[in-house]
Amino acid sequence: MLHGGGPGATGPSNYSRNLAALSQSYRLLIPDMPGYGGSTKGVSRSDPFGDLAGAMLELLDGLGVKRAHAIGNSLGGACALRLALDHPDRVDRLVLMGPGGVDTTRSLPTKGLQKLLNYYKGDGPSLEKLRAFIDDLVYEPSDIPDTLLRERYEASIDPETVASPPLMRPKGFKLRDVDFTRDPRLAGLNNPVLVLWGQDDRVNRPSGGTSLIRRLPNADLHLFSRTGHWVQWERADTFNAITLAFLAQRSL
Template sequence: MNATYGRCAVNERLVSIGKREIFISEFGRGPTVLMLHGGGPGASGVSNYSRNIEALAACYRVLVPDMPGYGKSTKGIDQSDPFGDLAQSMLGLLDALKIRRAHVVGNSLGGACALRMAIERPEAVGRLVLMGPGGVNTTRAIPTAGLRRLLGYYKGDGPTRDKLATFVRGDLVYDARDVTDAIIDERFRASIDPEVVASPPLRGPRGMPKVRLIDFTRDDRLKAVQTPTLVLWGIEDKVNRASGAKTLAKIMSNCDVHLYSKTGHWVQWERADEFNAMVTTFLAQDTSVGAVN
């Protein structure tokens, strides 16, 4: 379906990947950039990147999917290897669209998915941009309060608007003044979709997968990743600790890091202008991703 998003034309459609239907929104022309959203309750692709799509679509073909388990895509994630399951779906999406190589931008859960894509099929990934990615030191420290709230959202008394507001305003951002009631309402409605409630995409510790599958620092394959990588992390991140940035830079041979003061888990939202400029410049250095009109 063709429509508009801000000043951008958008093509929205479902793409079949095996037994799944993946909803994607496509903007702009040029080298392909795949943007993967975070895993908080009610998350979706376009909402996660509402302050970035227009800027990047001026130079790139921007693909923004709802990952499995979220938005308008098929629900359910393989809990025995969630990052791997998501990565295979997103690699399958590139295959279905006949995209040989793409830059991949990932926030939180989307960052973990992006990293796993680079591990599994490095030739498919041009450059990586990771914002507070999941799966870094997660089994080496007590989980943060924000991560506990994320994983516990569907437990206890179940999903409520108050729990969602506390998570978004208290854990995702440093300064919550721009987080409107409309944003909270939209995410809460998405979080109580009966299919999501029946099979939450992110769950707590019961039935946890093998540690190396949820903590990249325990996966020896990470050392072999040569993909040029830019890690952007808010120092005040309450979901994934900013110390993970240094860990990735130490393990990955082509990894640059930028830390943002007075910024939480949503770097791309809280520091949108700087994010857009930095990412555009970083991706422009790589011509291995061809343009598709």
């Protein structure tokens, strides 16, 4: 279960409303990806998805896990998809919630994505900047508890993280460099994929869902009304039910 890339993100906090339901049927691996939480800091600026996917492959190797389902939100969805493209034999089914790296060349970056990439720039991180970003993650910002905001802010100002932020756009970097819709391998990825997207996602464009299922030969798409970037959090009960049903299906 791979978390998103917002400031202060961690595996357990990203999936706090899903762990109890999913753990009844599956062994869950919920890492802090490199650059976040308790993990080592520093992520490749030129190939962040590939760097993270390589780290997650090493994690599976270290745990002796030969094959696993992959659930990923935002940056975690991009990591899961890249892992499947690079090593399809190591991934079974994929559940992708508003994954990054899809339709990044359609127009200018969304306001939510710009806030994410600029969080550590200028005057540096602040509670106000984090609140503005978190407000863009969900359809109804008032649902975000202050405890979650404070927890993520404290994680975001860890000195090691500030010294080497996981997501910043370096000079000369173009979002098209990490756009999956330009990867010809999508058409040959036969793993079953469930794409979940909030219709009101202000970070990654919902059009990405249609782009993915047009290119993936074995993918389904579910759009959620009145839902933002955090499908697994905003629509937890529905997410848990549909994910468990999808993972339980037999492959053809």
